[in-house]
Amino acid sequence: MAAEFETLDYEIGGVRTVIKAIGAGKPVLFLHGAATLEGFDFARGLADRFRVLCPSHPGMGHSGDAPHVADISDFLIHYLDLLDALDLPEKPHLIGFSMGGWLATELAAIARDRFDKVVLMAPAGLNDPAWPATDLGAIAPQDFPGYLAHDVNVALRYFPDGSDPAAAEAFGAARGRESETVGRICAPLGMGHPNLRRFLSRITNPTLVVWGTEDRLLPAGQAPLWVDALPDGRLITVEGVGHLIAQERPEIMAGIGDFLSN
Template identity: 55%
Template sequence: MTFKTIRLDIDAVDTVIKVIGKGPTVLALHGAATIEGQEWARGLADRFRVYLPFHPGFGESGPAPHICGMQDLIVHNLRLIASLGLDRPHLVGHSMGGWMAAEIAAVAGERFARLVLNAPAGLNHPDHPSTDLRQVAPQDMPHYLAHRTEIAAQYFPGGSLAPPPEQFIAAREKEGNALKNIQKAHGMGHPNLGRWLSRIPNETLIVWGDRDRVALAGQAELWAGAIPKARTLIVSGVGHFAMQEDPVCVTAIGDFLAA
């Protein structure tokens, strides 16, 4: 099964979406970089048609210098699903994409079916501080992203799944600039996000690796306690790249969406 590529103009932003699989629709939102790729979605493709857009300024999508906060991405994604003609897709978000998915569901949850938040960013609770990856040395980054360092190391220069070093560096620079635009309003989160979560009407699964060194798994109960129809899945022995480290995570997500 291969990925299909769709290219759309969304408010003058060249937006690229990868699509794989057949079945009920899933919209999957990536995190603050595209280092780990999209191969994990093959684990859902036998049961679902998965749409994986690159956010503006990330991956293969074009730049969007007008973006000045997460709210611009919320509007972008709502227009994206309208352009794609998606009818109440399931919504899945990882890390920054989880924050994005949570805000989308808080304002337009009725337009989606089920919601999965995998180690979502954005809550910024003082008792559960996240790691500022800008302060992590490049050679240490795989250790923070996966409990089994060799899993994350595959995606970095010299790894078996990494592009040539010059392409890797150019992609990180491009995505770093796009991330700065998202952070202009409130940084990596929103001070009122916790107040909004009670508006989410969707059945929700919170997935977290118990060895996550980027966003500590203790946050999971905060999210689950604030979202009315939420449950948690804490996966043993995996880090922030939970879906890449253990296929059990992807299978569990598929089972939840299919329920």
């Protein structure tokens, strides 16, 4: 029987924090990107070997509002407090995707002893001028799916098709709520930190960087910069895949699981 998701609820610093959990085994903490539209079904690809914990960030997804959030440091404290509340039986692995990759980088840099291995999937945050991220505000809404996936049909699965006005309204409200939270996080310095490359030198954990070669949001040319700055970094590039790596190429999760297991 295939593993199914459980819903776990915690009150962390006055914020209702909802975790979608699946599988059994060594724990893996997954930090999502700047939206939750694609959901967490990809975690099934790890659930045969790991207990995957997928929290929604404060003010995003299934979690409660977090009007106090002023910048990324509030998320860092939130997740350190969440780890305390979880009281896991062993150090979890840490995976971060996109904005969650930036968050995972800062979290591992300040608390590397609390994690085992680290995986950064198309991480945001480095902001290297030679490989600039795409300005999200410059993308027309109708074009956004094509920026998320090389095969636009994969991304379109997660967008309203126009047949259900109520669903479209709910989708818009959810994205608006998440965008407001992300805007506050990015207000001080943008989507990242000017010293993030310096932070990477603190992450002595074995770290895997995973990037799609056709990523139109965060160019794959950034990938070697991350790996070179990590004391124990390695790289997997996924050919013919855009930003939504796990959704376009679900089998990549088996390779990530192998890295975490070995």
